[in-house]
Structure formats: structure tokens, C-alpha cells
Amino acid sequence: MAYGWSSLAILASISDKNDAKLISIDMPYPKMNNEEFVGIVVMDFLRDNWELIREPDRNGIKKAxxxxxxxxxxxxxxxxxxxxxxxxxxxxxxxxxxxxxxxxxxxxxxxxxxxxxxxxxxxxxxxxxxxxxxxxxxxxx
Ligand SMILES: C[S@@+](CC[C@H](N)C(=O)[O-])C[C@H]1O[C@@H](n2cnc3c(N)ncnc32)[C@H](O)[C@@H]1O
Missing domain, CATH: 3.40.50.150 (Vaccinia Virus protein VP39)
Structure with missing residues (x-):
């Protein structure tokens, strides 16, 4: 996920669909202190269709x-x-x-x-x- 460019692209493409949802999974890089930047490029108006799971794939994929x-x-x-x-x-x-x-x-x-x-x-x-x-x-x- 990181900054969230790919999430942004997908969210923009589903923004007119009320029943569509994107779940992104991201475990921030250890020791990079990049937590606050995760998903930062996703504008507020696109976040209604979005959920971010901040966990490793092994848990996050199952949960999603x-x-x-x-x-x-x-x-x-x-x-x-x-x-x-x-x-x-x-x-x-x-x-x-x-x-x-x-x-x-x-x-x-x-x-x-x-x-x-x-x-x-x-x-x-x-x-x-x-x-x-x-x-x-x-x-x-
Ligand atoms: C290349 S970046 C993704 C960039 C993203 N597609 C974008 O457009 O911003 C890879 C991301 O995967 C995360 N990551 C790496 N290993 C992971 C794992 N096992 N589980 C969950 N996230 C992981 C990293 O923390 C990093 O934020």
C-alpha cells in the first residue's frame, strides 16, 4: 500500500458505485517510521468505499x-x-x-x-x- 497510488487509482474507478468496496492491506516497513504516510495520497472524498487493514498479509488477506x-x-x-x-x-x-x-x-x-x-x-x-x-x-x- 505505502502511499496508496494503486489504491487511489482503484478507488477513483469505483467512486460512482455505492456497492463497490476496496480493501487495502499494508504492514508498514519495519523501522521506516512511514506509518503516517500509508495511504496518504487517497483523498478524503474517495475514502467512503475504502477500508485499510494495517496487518501482515497472513492475517490481512484472510480478514479482507x-x-x-x-x-x-x-x-x-x-x-x-x-x-x-x-x-x-x-x-x-x-x-x-x-x-x-x-x-x-x-x-x-x-x-x-x-x-x-x-x-x-x-x-x-x-x-x-x-x-x-x-x-x-x-x-x-
Ligand atoms: C511497493 S509498496 C506498495 C505500493 C502501493 N501499491 C502504492 O501504490 O502505494 C509495498 C507495501 O507492502 C507492504 N508489505 C510488505 N510486506 C508485507 C506483508 N507481508 N504484509 C502486508 N504488507 C506488506 C510494505 O510495508 C509496503 O507498504
Missing amino acids: LRKFGGVIDLCHYDSDKSYYGRMYAYPILWNALKKGGVFISDDIEDNMAFKEFVEIRNLNFAVTKSENKYIGIVYKK
Whole structure:
């Protein structure tokens, strides 16, 4: 989450939908003292559709999915970029994603987790490049 640029983009896109909700999960970087900056770019008028869970993914994802009744339309993964962090979170998020939903993961070049994730499931995917970073996108059929 950090400053919340991606949350801001998603919230702007759902701002006219009363029944849409975004839950962001963020465990601030230890010893960075960045707590007060988490989500700072999200304007007040966009916060009605938003909830921020300040916990590690391992608790936060479960909590967020419970709040959505176990079903989500969109997932943007940009937190724990380690191989094991992704291998924990990707399947849980993917299983919760409804048909027609979109799975997005940032910085897939960090390790082989995204590659393995799509290969094992034989998923069609797209990759976009932003500066020197790569973003993986999977549409759930
Ligand atoms: C690259 S930043 C996300 C930037 C965000 N997408 C934005 O647009 O501002 C990664 C964030 O994930 C958080 N994070 C890292 N590991 C995490 C974990 N295991 N659980 C929850 N948050 C984590 C970091 O504290 C950091 O705030």
C-alpha cells in the first residue's frame, strides 16, 4: 500500500458505485517510521468505499476475504514480493477471485513465483512493462 497510488487509482474507478468496496492491506516497513504516510495520497472524498487493514498479509488477506464473503472481483498484489510470500498469497487470492475477475501482480521479475503460478494452472496471462518493472495480469475464465 505505502502511499496508496494503486489504491487511489482503484478507488477513483469505483467512486460512482455505492456497492463497490476496496480493501487495502499494508504492514508498514519495519523501522521506516512511514506509518503516517500509508495511504496518504487517497483523498478524503474517495475514502467512503475504502477500508485499510494495517496487518501482515497472513492475517490481512484472510480478514479482507471474510469481509467480502470470500469472493472478490479484482486483486492487485503489491506487498510481500518474496517467493514464499507470493506462493502463500497468490493461490488464496486466485481461489477467491470470481469468474471474470482480474488478478494483477506487481514486480513479477523479482522471482519465479508468478511464472510457476500461471504454469501450474495453465493460465493465459499478460505482462506489461513499466520502466524496468513487470506486471503480471491474469483474467479468470
Ligand atoms: C511497493 S509498496 C506498495 C505500493 C502501493 N501499491 C502504492 O501504490 O502505494 C509495498 C507495501 O507492502 C507492504 N508489505 C510488505 N510486506 C508485507 C506483508 N507481508 N504484509 C502486508 N504488507 C506488506 C510494505 O510495508 C509496503 O507498504
